[in-house]
Amino acid sequence: MKSLQGHTARKRFGQNFLHDAHIIRQIVDAISPKNTDHIVEIGPGLGAITEYLTIDAARLDVIEIDRDLIPRLQEKFGMNSQFQIHESDALKFNFAKLLDKSNNPASSQLRIVGNLPYNISTPLLFHLFSFPGLIEDMHFMLQKEVVERMAAPAGSPDYGRLSIMAQYHSKVDMLFTVPPGAFNPAPKVDSAIVRLQPYKQPKIIAKNVKHFEKLVTQAFTQRRKTIRNSLKTMANTEQLEHAGISPELRPEVITLTQYVTLSNLLQQNNSN
Structure with a gap:
């Protein structure tokens, strides 16, 4: 050097x-x-x-x-x-x-x-x-x-x-x-x-930031797969669709807002 x-x-x-x-x-x-x-x-x-x-x-x-x-x-x-x-x-x-x-x-x-x-x-x-x-x-x-x-x-x-x-x-x-x-x-x-x-406050708030981070990390572990396959251990087809996400999409076309929405939905289901 x-x-x-x-x-x-x-x-x-x-x-x-x-x-x-x-x-x-x-x-x-x-x-x-x-x-x-x-x-x-x-x-x-x-x-x-x-x-x-x-x-x-x-x-x-x-x-x-x-x-x-x-x-x-x-x-x-x-x-x-x-x-x-x-x-x-x-x-x-x-x-x-x-x-x-x-x-x-x-x-x-x-x-x-x-x-x-x-x-x-x-x-x-x-x-x-x-x-x-x-x-x-x-x-x-x-x-x-x-x-x-x-x-x-x-x-x-x-x-x-x-x-x-x-x-x-x-x-x-x-x-x-x-x-x-x-x-x-x-x-x-x-x-x-x-x-x-x-941001003083995120534009859309994740109820559990750790879960949100885990979800996003899991989604991109194999980015060529569909989001249904990437997240099969965390979310099912019905939950993806409920969050406004087509299960056939790849992770890189899903927006920040959609990921937060899905994370919050999953957290809500877990607390019920």
Whole structure:
């Protein structure tokens, strides 16, 4: 792996450090940090974006798993009273604890940003979705293909479990793409910036979100099958039709609303 500013990017952490000043500026402009913001940066790396966030945010917490980067970040930004480093795995981090401190001058909600390692992006998104009401918005650099899946509408070949769950929890906007050359080392794929704005209340509410997640996961385990066959252990033909779903349809053409409706119907039947 190539060395950048004396640090060798580690493959096991999925490190690809941003170095393109124009792209960095674009990302910061998209985030548009304000002096009332409580921002949390996941994987600050060498601090390319952090540098701008410390200027404007009322408070900045950064979560970094690579202990070799901690002293560098502390030396560079530690003199700022609003800056704090957490050496932790973001997948296991309790984001709620960041709002537990009294006399917090920042917003009562978190703004999350990060250049996410491709190998943890999906589980991390699901982890963040588990903190309803805590997050104002999220701006992430992800593999372009992942962002396309998140934003895909029903009927698209990219539409699947990630599309449905991301769109259930938040408004999804793909902002712009980032070429491999903007990173060191350069990844083999294009990246993209996505903005997620969690809904205060989902447009259609699942009575049991865990059951809804399980239903959607089961539906897409074999996406080439009909929904009747995919969900044969969870729903029968009558229940599918009652939810307005033709049993002969494939999972990728069924809308978010239809999946929630079916989940709620099944939950209602179970409680009767």
